[in-house]
Amino acid sequence: MFSFIFQLFIPFLFLLELALHFSPCYKMLNKNGKASMYKIFLWAVIGIISGTAHLHLLAEEKADKKEEGSITLCLKEIISETKHQILINNIEIPYKAIAGNILLRNDQSKPKASISYIAYFKEEVLxxxxxxxxxxxxxxxxxxxxxxxxxxFGPRRVHLSDEGEGLFPYQVIDNPHSLLDLADLVFIDPISTGYSRVASGEDAKQFHGVDEDIESLGEFVRQFITQYERWNSPKLLAGESYGTTRAAGLAGYLHDELNIYLNGMILISSVLNFQTLNDYNEGNDLPYPLYLPTYTATAWYHKKLGENLQGDLGKTLExxxxxxxxxxxxxxxxGDSLSAHEYAKIVAQxxxxTGLSPEFIKKANLRISPQRFSKELLRAQGLIVGRFDSRFKGEALNPCNDYPSYDPSFDAIAGTFTAAFNQYIRKELKIKNDQEYKILANLHSTWNYSKYTNQFLNMSTALRNVMTQNKALKVFxxxxxxxxxTPFFATDYTFNHLRPASDLRSRANIHYYPAGHMMYVQKSSLIKMKEDISRWMKKL
Incomplete structure (x- = not known):
């Protein structure tokens, strides 16, 4: 702005010098020998102003460059809108896809963060x-x-093998098992993931915590249903893994702080009570019995159980x-008061x-961590099993280590999803953005759990409270x-401890699938999950 004013002022000085050159005053100055001094002074002023204008111009250009990659490039609330159609249950469904941002503002109404989303709306709806x-x-x-x-859930899905391995060329295909026939869908990227970013000068850590994250997404939901006039729509949350932790807390926040009542929640690979997780908390014995059925299922899959247990998986798990x-x-x-006879019996069982040796179980003091199980089950073959999906196996990078160096089940799909999704959003959804779509941000180690210091995070309490207050809320x-x-038996434990004297447990329907953390990568589980959710949603 300043440079623009200065640049307008410079031609004025030139005209002034020209006018004075032909004026009687100039002739008088020239006669007295002072005209040269006047010209030097005038040109010095022009030079100073011109230089100042140039410096201001450079400063403005530098400021513009500084804003690159910041929220100032993401202020547009609608990034793209495209039209599509999908065949679900032999019915052609026209829909529009909208990629956009919801802005979070400070007390002065200035944007401090932008939460990106991609939403799918069924068209031709009365x-x-x-x-x-x-x-x-x-x-x-x-x-x-x-x-x-x-x-x-989306109308397009990554093309995988029937058992969930990536297929080249990496691409998305129509998803006839999408939930779009049942509901409109909004896929949200929490701050610092996807295209969601904080404004220049803002600290992203203000959003990186259990409660901070919940509050930001609560504001997102409020703004979204306001902007799209969906306050009266039946509203559901769908989360996976830590997303189920987030969903339980968010349900409570929406209810208590914003008076937004939910109709349903879809929790995939649930983890609400962190005490049920084996996270190297010495003295916490709860996780070990809860992981055991998953160890059994894994050993069964890899044919490491005895003949008497290798038959029907369901009966074995019971x-x-x-x-x-x-x-x-x-x-x-x-603990140490266990008799020698009892100890030997437990080791044998x-x-x-588990398919593990008695010697290993003794060394583990009857307490088998999932990391050590992953490494030990197929150690003799030089293989490890996956953490997210223990059906998958891979070659051990270091056969002597106690823990696996990578997760073969994640590596089987990570690159596939990354390539296919980036191609999809740019080519089909017409999102023109050269920034990295952050699929996984390293936030886990710095996440703020300070409110829950010296205790296990337990969002089942929040879920119990909101289900008690909102009798219409049901959970899948x-x-x-x-x-x-996130072992399935730990989820059973959590939901069996909501409140036995109430109807809460009957309003939570648990379904099991013969796959892993992302069970939907297996085609048969994807199909069954859609059928299960469809039946469940009809009862909302």
Whole structure:
């Protein structure tokens, strides 16, 4: 702005010098020998102003460049809008896809962050507000919504083998098992994931925490249903992994702080009570019995169980779950007071149910972590099993280590999803953005849990409270038998401890799938999940 004013002023000085040159005053100055001094002074002024203008221009250009990559490039609320159609249940469904941003503002109404989203709306609908609206996000913390988006719920999905391995060329295909026939869909990328960013000069850490994250997404939901006039739509949340933690907390926040009541929640690979996770918390014996059925399922899949257990998986799991809740839990509670006879019996049973050697179980003091199980089950073959999906196996990078160096189940799909999704949003959704779409941000280690210091984070309390206050709220839960990240029996434990004297447990429907953390990468589980959710949503 200053440079513009200065540049207008310079021609004025030139005209002034020209006018004075032919004026009587100039002739008088010239006669007295002072005209040269006047010209030197005038040109010095012009030079100073011109130089100042140039410096201001450079400063403005530098400021413009400084804004590159910041929120000033993402202020546009609608980035793209495209039209499509999809065949679901033999019915052609026209829909529009909208990619946009919701801006979070400070007390002075200045943008401090931008939350990106991609929404899908069924077209040719008489009453859009009557259609259910599902807000979807993944977990991490630090994950974008890519997995639920093009893995299971969206109208386009990544092309995988029937068992969930990437296929080249990496691409998206129509998803006839999308939820778009049942509801409009909004895929949200929490701040610092996807295209969501903080404004220049803002600290992203103000959004990187359990409660901070919930509050920002609560504001997103409020603005979204306002902008799209969907306050009367049946509203649902869908989260995966830590996204289920987020969903439970967000449900409570929406209810208590914004008076936004939900109709349903879809929790995929749920983790609400962190005490059920094996996270190297010495003295916490709860996770070990809860992981045991997943170890059994994994050993069964890789044919490491005895002949008497290698038959029907369902029957085998019932036997193991009973052992986990009784003899195994009792043995862990007794600790060093366990008799030699009891100890030997537990070792033998654990060996039978895990496919691991009695020697290893003794060294582990009856307490088998999922990391060590992943490395030990197929150690003799030089292989490891996956954490997200223990059906997958890979060559051990260092056979001597106690823990796996990578997750073969994640590596089987990560590159596939990344390439296919980036191509999809640019080519089909017409999103023109050279910034990196951040699929996974490294936020886990710096996430703010300070409010929950010296305790285990337990969002099942928030879920229990909001379900008690909102009698219409129902919950769908999907668990994978081969998930070593959030084991299915831990989810059972959590929901069995909501409030036995109430109807809460009856309003939570748990479904199991013969796959892993992202069970939908297996085509048969994807199909079954759509059928299960369809039946569940009809009862909302």
């Amino acid at each position: 009453e859009p507000a009557a259609r259910p609206l599902i807000f979807c996000f993944n977990g991490g913390p630090g994950s974008s919504s890519i997995w639920l988006h093009v893995g299971v 036997i193991v779950k009973d052992f986990a809740l009784t003899d195994y839990t009792s043995a862990l509670m007794k 654990l060996a039978d149910y 839960v999907g668990s994978g038998y081969y998930d070593l990240a």
